[in-house]
Structure formats: structure tokens, C-alpha cells
Amino acid sequence: MEIVSYAPQGGDRPPEGRPLGPVVPTGAAPRLDWVDTAKGICIVLVVMMHATLGVEAAMGREGFMHWAVAFSKPFRMPDFFLLSGLFLSRVIDRPWRVYADKRVLHFAYFYVLWLVIQSAVKFSQVSDGTIVGFLQHLAVSMVEPFSTLWFVYLLAVFSVVTKLLRPVPGLVVLAAAALLQMAPIETGYLLIDEFCERWVFFLAGYLFADRIFRLAEFARTHVAASLAGLGIWAVINGGLAFTPASFLGATTLAELPGISLLLGLAGAAAIVVIGVLLTRARVAEPLRYAGSKSIAIYLTFFLPMAFTRLLLTRYEVISDPGIVAAIVTLVAVLFPLLCERLVRGTRFGFLYERPSWARLTPKTGQEPPLSPPAEQPKIDLSRALRSHRGEAAA
Known part of the structure; x- marks a missing residue:
């Protein structure tokens, strides 16, 4: 969720034998604005989805926001x-x-804390009104992620699995994750199903980090070509996302095996480019700020979203579901930012920042140096083929 966005030194490239990804100084470094902007776009799209679907269910009809939600579905998560x-x-x-x-x-702390908070707010719904039921709910939620918090839970799981598989060649791990994503796995358990559906994208961010940074640099220096590429992507993504399908368990062409994987990767690349272009144009400050506080928005948005939706739909203040969904989205994004700002530096700061007792290592302004890495996980087909022939990898 919260990504520490450190800027590489200008012109640095990963040296041979180092893990794939940006070269990062060991000391404190400034955040990358385009990463925060891209995160801001993502968190707004996530909140928009929940707000819009909730409003449409409450009002019994769709609004114009439904099209934005449908368009972003292939790449949002x-x-x-x-x-x-x-x-x-x-x-x-x-x-x-x-x-x-x-x-x-880091993720486990916020998951458990906000599991208790969210469950307390929904006490009667999750516990049948009893303390025993509440405790049973919490116990089950330790193995089966609860509500919107599944994303935070899954990031911790991805991190563990990826490190455990560090000695395995990156190409093999990525191929296995891609197969899991395309396979029709529907166990009914959120943890298993979402792991299979999403892990490949987490791995892609890790294994292709250097290429993603090169893409960002290209977008920064080639605006016209980037805009043309975004136009082509938008047409293809929209065409597939809006075209119904009724086979292989898909409701649109964008959900078909293989296509959903490609659209997810293409859409992720598009958001990176959009983040760079918006930041370059200096109009992205609200999105950049939201992205830098994405953990606060993600953990808190459910409460203002539900309250605002209930207020506007119950009393029919506005009849257009699209406008209602837009207002609910705006409130659900701004309220958590306000809360985070108000509790920052106070005794309630633990809501969005881990206290010292919840850390295994002390929080300092100086990152410890990277230990000598294991085998470089770089995706390189030529090296993989040489290894297959029994030759030593370069």
C-alpha cells in the first residue's frame, strides 16, 4: 500500500549482480513525484469503484460514473x-x-489495527451482537482477509512468498504467477483467489523495475509519443472492457484469460505514463498528495463513504446516481486526508504510523546498506537459454 518512493541518482543504472530495480542511495532521499501521482490515481479509482457500486445498488440504477469504473476495472488493482x-x-x-x-x-500492523476498528463499527453485522461472535470474527479474519483490508493483507503475503522464492530464477517465478492468473481458480476463499489473480502484477513491479523507470523517463522526454500511445491504449482497453462476453466465466472480453493479464500490465504501464505526464505538467499536486497518503485513504475511506452514501440516498438529496457517486468519492478521499493531518504528531498518530513498539528495527533517517544479494533475478531470455544448455550464466 504505502510505497516508500526514493529517487535514484541521475544516470545510475543497476550494476551487474545487483537485484533488479532502481539504484537507491542508502541514506534518505526524496520521494518520486510521479510514483506518488500514479498511486494517487490508483487510490482514487479504488474509492470511486466502491462508492459508485454502492450508490448504484442503493439507488437501483446506474450513473455516468459506472462507465469510468468499468473502464478502469482491467488495470485498477x-x-x-x-x-x-x-x-x-x-x-x-x-x-x-x-x-x-x-x-x-508494516502491513500486518495496519491490517490488525484497522480490522478491529472496522469490525467494531460493523459490530452487529459481523458478530451477531455478541462478544463471542466478535472474537470468532476476528479469529477467522486472521486467515481470511476482511472486507476492503484484503489488499493490505495480501501485500504482506506477497512479500513473504517472493522472498522465500528469491533463489528461483525470476523467469520461472513470473511464468508460474502468470499461469496462476490465467487459470480458472475460484475456491471461494478470498486469500487464495486474490493471490492467484494478483501476484503476477506485484512480481512484475519487482522484476521489471528498471524497465518501468526507463518507461517513466521516456514519457518525461517524449510527450507526443506518450500521448499517442495512451490514446491507442485507451481505445483498446475501452473496447475490450465494454464488450460483453459470456464464455470462460467472463462478462466482458477484458476478463478473458490472457487478455486480462495483458490489459492489467498495459494499464499499469499507462498509469505510470499518465503519472509522469501529469507531474511534468505541474497539475498533479492533489493526486500526488493523495498518493503519498494512500495508506490513510485506503484504511479510512469506508466510513465517510458509507455515511455520505446513506445520507444522500436515504433523503434523495440528489437524484442523479452519477453525481451522488462523484460526491461520495470526493468525501471518501478528502476525509481520510483530513483525519491523517489532524492526528499526525498526536497520541492518535498510531492510526497511520507504526509506533516504536510495533517495529522489529528502530525507525531512523538512515537506511542500513544492502547486504550482498543473491543471484540476480533479472528476466533475460538469452541467459535462461544458456543456462538450459548447461552453460554458466553470465
Whole structure:
């Protein structure tokens, strides 16, 4: 969810034998604005989806926001996961204690904390009105992610699995993840189903980090070509997302096996380019700020969203479901930002920042140096073929 976006030094490239990804200085470094802007786009799209579908269900009809939700469905979550894996190479070769603190306990803390908060708000719905039922609900939620918090839960799982498989060639792991994504896996368990559906995008962010940064640099220096590419992508994505399908379990062509994988990757790349272009044009400050606080929005948006939707739909203040959905989306994004700002530096800061007791390593302004990495996980077909022939990898 929250991605630490550090900027590489100008012109640096990953040296041979280092994990794939941006070269990052070990000390503190500025955030990359385009990454935060891309994250801002993603979090707004996620909130928009929940707000719009909830409003349409309450009002019994669709509005103009339904088309935006349908258009973004192929890439909305893939891009979020890709960005979440983008800086994994900074920590994956560190000792388990350091890695677990930054990539596992970080997400576990927020999941458990906000599981309790969200469940308390929905006490009667999740517990049958009893303390025993509430405790049973919490216990089940430790193995089966609850509500919108599944994303945070899954990031911790992805981080563990990816590090455990670090010795396996990246091409093999990525191919296996792609097969899982395309396979018709529907167990009914959210953790299993979403893991199979999303892991490939997290891996793509990690394994192709250097290519993603090159794409961002290309977009920064080739605006016209980038806009042309976005236009082509938008036509293809929209055509497939809006064309109904009724086979292989898909409701649109965009959901078909293979096509959904390609559209997810293409859409993630498109959001990267859009993030760069918006930042370059200096009109992205609201999105950049929202992206830098995406964890706060994601954890908190359910409450203002539900309250605003109930208020506007119950009393029929506005009759157009599209306008209602837009207002609900805006409130659900702005309210968490306000909450985060109000509690920052206070005794309630633990809501959005881990306290010292919830850390395995102390929080400092200086990152420990990267430990010597294991085998480079770079996706390189020529090297893979040489290894297959029994030759030593370069």
C-alpha cells in the first residue's frame, strides 16, 4: 500500500549482480513525484469503484460514473500491486528481521489495527451482537482477509512468498504467477483467489523495475509519443472492457484469460505514463498528495463513504446516481486526508504510523546498506537459454 518512493541518482543504472530495480542511495532521499501521482490515481479509482457500486445498488440504477469504473476495472488493482512491488529490490536481500519489519509487519500492523476498528463499527453485522461472535470474527479474519483490508493483507503475503522464492530464477517465478492468473481458480476463499489473480502484477513491479523507470523517463522526454500511445491504449482497453462476453466465466472480453493479464500490465504501464505526464505538467499536486497518503485513504475511506452514501440516498438529496457517486468519492478521499493531518504528531498518530513498539528495527533517517544479494533475478531470455544448455550464466 504505502510505497516508500526514493529517487535514484541521475544516470545510475543497476550494476551487474545487483537485484533488479532502481539504484537507491542508502541514506534518505526524496520521494518520486510521479510514483506518488500514479498511486494517487490508483487510490482514487479504488474509492470511486466502491462508492459508485454502492450508490448504484442503493439507488437501483446506474450513473455516468459506472462507465469510468468499468473502464478502469482491467488495470485498477494491477497497477496498485505493480507499484507496490516497484521498490522491493531495495530490501529483499536484507536479513529477514529487517525485511519482515518493512514488508510484513508494516502491513500486518495496519491490517490488525484497522480490522478491529472496522469490525467494531460493523459490530452487529459481523458478530451477531455478541462478544463471542466478535472474537470468532476476528479469529477467522486472521486467515481470511476482511472486507476492503484484503489488499493490505495480501501485500504482506506477497512479500513473504517472493522472498522465500528469491533463489528461483525470476523467469520461472513470473511464468508460474502468470499461469496462476490465467487459470480458472475460484475456491471461494478470498486469500487464495486474490493471490492467484494478483501476484503476477506485484512480481512484475519487482522484476521489471528498471524497465518501468526507463518507461517513466521516456514519457518525461517524449510527450507526443506518450500521448499517442495512451490514446491507442485507451481505445483498446475501452473496447475490450465494454464488450460483453459470456464464455470462460467472463462478462466482458477484458476478463478473458490472457487478455486480462495483458490489459492489467498495459494499464499499469499507462498509469505510470499518465503519472509522469501529469507531474511534468505541474497539475498533479492533489493526486500526488493523495498518493503519498494512500495508506490513510485506503484504511479510512469506508466510513465517510458509507455515511455520505446513506445520507444522500436515504433523503434523495440528489437524484442523479452519477453525481451522488462523484460526491461520495470526493468525501471518501478528502476525509481520510483530513483525519491523517489532524492526528499526525498526536497520541492518535498510531492510526497511520507504526509506533516504536510495533517495529522489529528502530525507525531512523538512515537506511542500513544492502547486504550482498543473491543471484540476480533479472528476466533475460538469452541467459535462461544458456543456462538450459548447461552453460554458466553470465
